[in-house]
Amino acid sequence: MPVIDVTHLHKRYGDTVAVSDVSLAVEEGQILGVLGRNGAGKTTTVETVAGLRRPDRGTVRVCGLDPRRDRRAVRRLLGVQLQDAALHNALTVRELVRLYRGFYAEGADPDGLIEAVGLGERRGIRFDKLSGGQQQRLSIALALVGRPRVVVLDELTTGLDPEARRRIWDLVENLRADGVTILLVSHLMEEVERLCDRVTLIDRGRVAASGTPAGLIAQARLAQRVRFRTSAPFDPAVLGGLDGIASVEVSGEQVTVTGSGDLLQAVSTALVHGGVVATETRLERATLDDAFLALTGRALTDTAEPKDRR
Numbered sequence: 001m002p003v004i005d006v007t008h009l010h011k012r013y014g015d016t017v018a019v020s021d022v023s024l025a026v027e028e029g030q031i032l033g034v035l036g037r038n039g040a041g042k043t044t045t046v047e048t049v050a051g052l053r054r055p056d057r058g059t060v061r062v063c064g065l066d067p068r069r070d071r072r073a074v075r076r077l078l079g080v081q082l083q084d085a086a087l088h089n090a091l092t093v094r095e096l097v098r099l100y101r102g103f104y105a106e107g108a109d110p111d112g113l114i115e116a117v118g119l120g121e122r123r124g125i126r127f128d129k130l131s132g133g134q135q136q137r138l139s140i141a142l143a144l145v146g147r148p149r150v151v152v153l154d155e156l157t158t159g160l161d162p163e164a165r166r167r168i169w170d171l172v173e174n175l176r177a178d179g180v181t182i183l184l185v186s187h188l189m190e191e192v193e194r195l196c197d198r199v200t201l202i203d204r205g206r207v208a209a210s211g212t213p214a215g216l217i218a219q220a221r222l223a224q225r226v227r228f229r230t231s232a233p234f235d236p237a238v239l240g241g242l243d244g245i246a247s248v249e250v251s252g253e254q255v256t257v258t259g260s261g262d263l264l265q266a267v268s269t270a271l272v273h274g275g276v277v278a279t280e281t282r283l284e285r286a287t288l289d290d291a292f293l294a295l296t297g298r299a300l301t302d303t304a305e306p307k308d309r310r
């Protein structure tokens with residue numbers, strides 16, 4: 001039985017259909033990434049898992065329990081880091097972590113956890129004096145302070161600087177090593193590729209595809225990507241008629257071709273025939289970003305800025 005099991009979830013707000021027939025499952029000890037653009041329905045989905053929203057239709061189970069009906073039991077099992085954590089402004093980092101620790105019979109050492117999220121030097125600072133990224137790291141610490149077996153993380157590292165992001169990724173990898181089951185909402189492809197065993201792509205409230213990161217790339221038939229530069233303006237028609245080409249993007253001197261088969265060879269030959277002088281030609285593997293575009297028809301990456309807080 002999956003630890004988190006969402007089946008045929010529907011949720012609307014007035015006329016807005018936020019989630020339409022979403023099903024997803026997270027097996028014990030796995031990390032499932034929910035990836036999608038702003039407004040795709042990711043937060044609504046995980047908020048129903050956390051028991052914060054009532055599904056209009058469908059069922060949500062955490063360790064076989066209903067997060068709303070069995071609220072108390074689920075609270076003991078589940079740690080939740082949500083985007084809009086409303087915390088007590090007048091309390092310091094250490095006071096808040098200790099306060100939350102007191103809600104659980106057993107839990108993490110508050111000071112160790114504060115160090116692990118990189119707030120050691122800020123432990124005596126009030127919540128309202130922390131930067132946005134520091135507040136976010138504190139909310140991650142609070143989600144983990146009861147040593148939950150199941151964790152929901154929403155936009156884990158959006159807005160964090162690269163060092164803080166890597167630290168949090170290490171923390172999540174340690175949780176996985178301890179067998180914790182994690183549902184992770186993200187629109188950062190790199191985060192999902194690094195951390196997640198499986199991914200569910202959500203687009204416009206619906207599941208567009210699910211699988212392992214590598215499986216999704218394979219499903220999109222995007223085995224490869226070839227990049228090169230040209231000093232003269234590039235006409236994509238030069239590559240017209242080549243088998244296996246999924247897309248050609250020209251950005252100034254930089255040309256990116258995605259596709260399958262022996263792409264590098266095919267592109268190189270077509271360029272020679274077309275009289276195009278290409279430099280810095282390199283073959284890259286396709287990413288989840290490419291898969292998202294191929295599977296939904298829309299790019300994921302233009303949404304990589306922090307979302308507006310509601």
Ligand SMILES: Nc1ncnc2c1ncn2[C@@H]1O[C@H](COP(=O)(O)OP(=O)(O)OP(=O)(O)O)[C@@H](O)[C@H]1O
Nearest residue numbers: 013016018036037038039040041042043044045307
């Ligand atoms: N409380 C609410 N009242 C009305 N509409 C809402 C509410 N919460 C979300 N929505 C709408 O439901 C849709 C899905 O929103 P949701 O926050 O679940 O998406 P998301 O994928 O988490 O987006 P983001 O990446 O921006 O967090 C959006 O159209 C959003 O505007």
